[in-house]
Amino acid sequence: MIRKYEGNPVVKPADVKPSIGGYHVKGALNPGATECNGEILLLLRVAENCEPKKGFVRVPTYRFDAGPARPDIMEWKADDPSIQLKDTRGVVFRGQDYLSTMSHIRLARSRDGFHFTVDEHPFIYPADETEKYGCEDARVTKIGDRYYINYTAVSQDSWATKLAVTKDFRTIERLGFIFHPENKDVAIFPEKVGGLYHALHRPNNSGFGRASIWYAESPDLLHWGNHRCIVRPLNTKWEAMKIGGGAPPIKTKDGWLVIAHGKGEGSLYSIFLVLLDLEQPWKVIKRAERPILTPTEKYETQGFFANVVFSNGVVEKDGELLIYYGAADESSCVAVTRVADLLNSF
């Protein structure tokens, strides 16, 4: 039993104030989620492009040259011979790439988990050249009194996963890259098992197979090793292209419950479940063949990238499990269920 909230989306691009004048919010998607001081917090990925200007090519960028890092607009005359238009990703100017959209992480706050107010300013945004093309898809894991936030840093060196930590969602300490390129979909377990921290991750696979869910362990959350590929895509229409982890695993009596995603035929994204052993989290106990959530609603089947549901944040509240998810790479939604229902759904 899983129910998509009838008021979805809970955050739309129109709810988000642009970072600066001249930026336009295209997406408020793929929210990390947690609870802090009685508030449910979403860590939205906010994707922005530039308001069009006739006769000009404009792209968002970040400047790190003097003073604090800050968003800016690069603008060239459309007939400037030095610019090359690329695919939808952006333009190249004198050998330097500029993307058509730029992402940062923004907080949205709610008391009930369904009605959100979006902060006015970015929370995590590109701070240096290693994040020049954006900060994407945050996950939050609370361990003790600290919230560990991992996110995808995109740069000329490709995409990889960084870690940051906060106690209060006001200040943040950056802890550097924990998984080198090319790796995303990192989900850190909320407690140590066998004296070590654990995470799921999703390295690229440009070789003979398809990208899969990997496992790693760490003595300190900073250094990771003992990598193992633990879940590979099934030969189904739901997982034809690749799979990856989602939200931080949920501890249940039966095992670690993992909310994962599949990219299937026609690039359709859906959400499925995996159950891992409590003591040996690299061991798969059960693995669902069919998804629990697929794109069916208009806000999921139409948008910036149609036919996507993608979860990287869940919150347990009053006996219910709130599964937050990005819809159509454009908005943020919630589905309501119970852990017991998910365990029974395998």
Add this chain to the structure above:
Amino acid sequence: MIRKYEGNPVVKPADVKPSIGGYHVKGALNPGATECNGEILLLLRVAENCEPKKGFVRVPTYRFDAGPARPDIMEWKADDPSIQLKDTRGVVFRGQDYLSTMSHIRLARSRDGFHFTVDEHPFIYPADETEKYGCEDARVTKIGDRYYINYTAVSQDSWATKLAVTKDFRTIERLGFIFHPENKDVAIFPEKVGGLYHALHRPNNSGFGRASIWYAESPDLLHWGNHRCIVRPLNTKWEAMKIGGGAPPIKTKDGWLVIAHGKGEGSLYSIFLVLLDLEQPWKVIKRAERPILTPTEKYETQGFFANVVFSNGVVEKDGELLIYYGAADESSCVAVTRVADLLNSF
């Protein structure tokens, strides 16, 4: 002053006994190198395919199904409708990839560093599904009385770096993946700096830039973090495609001397130098713009993959530096120089 040994190659494919009858040695290349008990050891990458058989398609494979892992030959009638011929990499049979060549690591031994005897049997070879498509390009770092060997494990999950350790090159303990896919060209520093182990590595970059040399650190050689991209390719003909590290860095009075490789125009591989700070090895002191070794000799400009020189092993002996290198992805060679000469060459 650097001199290619006039007796090159020091190991050719014909010097290597095939793993099993029916295998044919195509390459004895990219040697890791170290000194142990007065012997110079090369850790050759031995690449084998199958002797042709008329009317049949044959590829090397490893079996892990019963008993110890062992090499074997897959053979199908050439007109079997279930097999699909791929590019030179091999065939697909019922959805399973088989490669045309398979690599393992073999030891070669020498007293003088120039005349080698190749062991009869493989030293490191595919042990399970995570190495099903081969073990490639070993590097050896001696730390204390142990020799740490990292190598590229290739499988359906792509290519990544594993670690193993030995004291005597007779028995070996496998320590698992230290860098997840897609990563190779890992070179571990021979001592701790600032209380941590250090390594160079080379993640894939399928994004906006070109594959570059990264740095990482570890408390225990097993868990790695604080990844940083420290050397990116220059816009020269030598580094047009990508770069990567080579042999374990050499400690000198001026800094850590790194032997790296560039893949340039026309897929030509050459060898160049980088000097890193002794105390902060992620800081580049100097970086050569021109290579110290390029393919010039027939054994380098002709072969399995023409125009390649690629070093992943060096040995200091009697005041000289022996740079072992793979030539044309086919044989193993040595060039002789002195550390002081290399430091003066920047």
